[in-house]
Amino acid sequence: MNNDSKQTRVKMTTLAMLTAISCVLVFLTLPYPLFPAFKYDLADIPILIATFSFGPLAGIIVTALASFVQAFILGQDNWIGFVMHMFATGSFVIVAGNIYRLNKTKKGAVIALAAGTVTMAVVMCIANYIMDPLFYGMQKEAVAAMILPAILPFNLSKAGINSIITFFIYKRISKLIHKAQGTPGSH
Structure with missing residues (x-):
């Protein structure tokens, strides 16, 4: 087996495993004391690992x-x-993966994760404002009133916690992935 086919096989296997881990982690929810209506789960961490390991397209595939x-x-x-x-x-x-792809250093990872965190929080404010009235029957005014005290801080904290955990575990996991692929590690 040539090296390219081995790398492809390892990549596909790794992405499948990270998808499965994400699906298991969705069941391990923690209550949010400040936001009782929301629950925190670790399911995005394997997705971020896939993104940093293989790029934003791989991250989108695992997300989907x-x-x-x-x-x-x-x-x-x-x-x-x-x-x-x-x-x-x-x-x-998309944001974190593209930033990290261009600068695979610790500093690049911090910038990528911070930018991804802010992007997710802003996107979810907009998505909730549009989707909640359409699908949950909420008044737009009620959703707008929840953005600053609940939706924005929840998404900032959820993405921030996931970013911090990813930052601290990615290097170890990355070494295993790259060793299995037979390629040099990054970050």
């Missing part, structure tokens, strides 16, 4: 697969949850 499985197979959500997860994690992955 994990969102689909979580929404339609595991019954964690419905199609609205699928769409919202794609907006939230997808926006994070």
Whole structure:
């Protein structure tokens, strides 16, 4: 087996494993004391690892697969949850993945994760403002009133926690992935 086919096989296997881990982690939810209506889960961390390891396209693929499985197979959500997860994690992955792809250093990772965190929080404010009235029957004024005290801080903190955890575990996991692929590590 040549090196390219081995790398492709390892990449596909790794992305499948990270998707599966994300699907398992969605069940490990923690209550948010400041935001009782929201729950925190670690499911985006494997997606961020896929993004940093293989680029933003791989991150989007894992996001789509994990969102689909979580929404339609595991019954964690419905199609609205699928769409919202794609907006939230997808926006994070695109921004963070593209920034990190251009600067694979610790500083680049911090910048990428910070930019992804802010992007996700802003995108979710907009998505909630548009989607909540359409699909949950909420008044736009009620959603607008929740943006600053709840939606924005929740998404900033969720993405921020996921970013911090990813930052501290990515290097170790990256070494294993690159060793399996037979390529030099990064970050």
